[in-house]
Amino acid sequence: MKIVIDARFTRTDHHDGISRYGSSLIAATAKIADVTMLINDKRQLALLPDVPWVMVNSPLSPLELFVARKINPLGADVVVCPMQTMGSWGRQYSLILTLHDLIYYEHPAPPGFLPAPVRLLWRLYHKAFWPQRVLLNRAEVVATISRTTEALMAKYRLTRRPVRIVGNAPQPGQTPRNPADGADKSLLYMGSFMPYKNVETMIRGMAGLPDYTLHLLSRITSQRRAELEGLIPDGAKVEFHNGVTDDEYEELLLRATALISLSRAEGYGLPLVEAMALGTPVIASDIPIFREVGADAVSYVDPGSPADFAAAVAALDDEALWQQRSRRSVERAADFNWDESARQLLAAAEEAVALRKRNAPKRKITND
Structure with missing residues (x-):
């Protein structure tokens, strides 16, 4: 054919x-x-x-x-x-x-x-x-x-x-991380900064996560960056990367505690699959498409609740739970x-x- x-x-x-x-x-x-x-x-x-x-x-x-x-x-x-x-x-x-x-x-x-x-x-x-x-x-x-x-x-x-x-x-040929190696106190977001992506909730949630750094990886306009910087709680650590290469993205994923996506609506959620393929746990909003993609490998939260987001991150401080999520993520990603x-x-x-x-x-x- x-x-x-x-x-x-x-x-x-x-x-x-x-x-x-x-x-x-x-x-x-x-x-x-x-x-x-x-x-x-x-x-x-x-x-x-x-x-x-x-x-x-x-x-x-x-x-x-x-x-x-x-x-x-x-x-x-x-x-x-x-x-x-x-x-x-x-x-x-x-x-x-x-x-x-x-x-x-x-x-x-x-x-x-x-x-x-x-x-x-x-x-x-x-x-x-x-x-x-x-x-x-x-x-x-x-x-x-x-x-x-x-x-x-x-x-x-x-x-x-x-x-x-x-x-x-996800892209083929990637080698998942070893769960026994643990993770940095870093959280990653990969996606646009349109309002429905709901980056505001994760920034506000960083008030309860003083030991973590939230890395916003995608390109962003100066106006939108200024809007979001105004929401950063005192003492919270939020880093704007304004774009990363594929290699930099993979390197960050292999060290992070979790990838975060709190969208109120989404078409698919490829960053979830990319993270899971490398053994990086995911915290995501509880919406139908993320349930379809993540199944039982993902921690789901109310996208309107900074406290729910912070609690889901804090739960991953439990090393046994983090390793279990890491292993299950790789298994789930293999379905795609x-x-x-x-x-x-x-x-x-x-x-x-x-x-x-x-x-x-x-x-x-x-x-x-």
């Missing part, structure tokens, strides 16, 4: 969530299928696996409406896009579109890297569900990364197409791997091809 995977959402400097998902899925799927990827900037190749590629227009270009004209000659059985916005007019192949989550319906602030006109359209798009239905119903199969999102798609009747899980996963995601994608691709053949117009046979 010839599969074309859209890699045009790959970043050119460092991965974000969609970029890493697409790159990792391409690498794993190329082991079991004939894969070609689409790019729109050669700089993307630095963050992509070494597989055949074809240059086409940017997914944000008006030419996206006609991108199928460039893809049709590739002879793909199925084209897979890690987003739902790919142009499909005049396509001659089966199509799988991906909806990762519905987070932007609750919190419609668009990613800052998008051009201003696209950010405006983004907000308008997330005011109603019907545009999403129009996009998703163009595909033979719709992919998503979690049962939580699958259930929400059914609740809001977002598509008539079959929905299949193609899971997210890219080889399994590739098998899920291949099964969805075979289904998409079969559906397109089944639904193709029947040619009438006439006797002359």
Whole structure:
């Protein structure tokens, strides 16, 4: 089977969530299928696996409406896009579109890297569900990364197409820490600083954790940093890193007591899986998607309670409990791997091809 995977959402400097998902899925799927990827900037190749590629227009270009004209000659059985916005007019192949989550319906602030006109359209798009239905119903199969999102798609009747899980996963080849080595008195947060991420609660909770340092790892604007610095309790230790490399992130995870995520809503929670894969315990808000990802390996707290957060951290001062959480985290993370995601994608691709053949117009046979 010839599969074309859209890699045009790959970043050119460092991965974000969609970029890493697409790159990792391409690498794993190329082991079991004939894969070609689409790019729109050669700089993307630095963050992509070494597989055949074809240059086409940017997914944000008006030419996206006609991108199928460039893809049709590739002879793909199925084209897979890690987003739902790919142009499909005049396509001659089966199509799988991906909806990762519905987070932007609750919190419609668009990613800052998008051009201003696209950010405006983004907000308008997330005011109603019907545009999403129009996009998703163009595909033979719709992919998503979690049962939580699958259930929400059914609740809001977002598509008539079959929905299949193609899971997210941590990076392969990482070596978990030895629980017997213990941990530093450090807590890590990896994620944006949008209001729904609820970083305020963990900062306020540091009032009860004078022996710990909270490391905020992601890039942050000076304005948002000033807002959060104003919330730091007297005597609390909070460090802003304003971005770390993948190697620095892994090094910090291998020493930390726990990774923290107190989001009030979330699309998935990849940092949880990344931490668990290295044997770093996780403290997370008690929301459905985190329950799905973390199962019994995670300590769940009320996201509105700084005291609950501080108590969960303090509980990990018990060395036996910390080691138990560390070991269970590694076990849970092993349930997520890219080889399994590739098998899920291949099964969805075979289904998409079969559906397109089944639904193709029947040619009438006439006797002359």
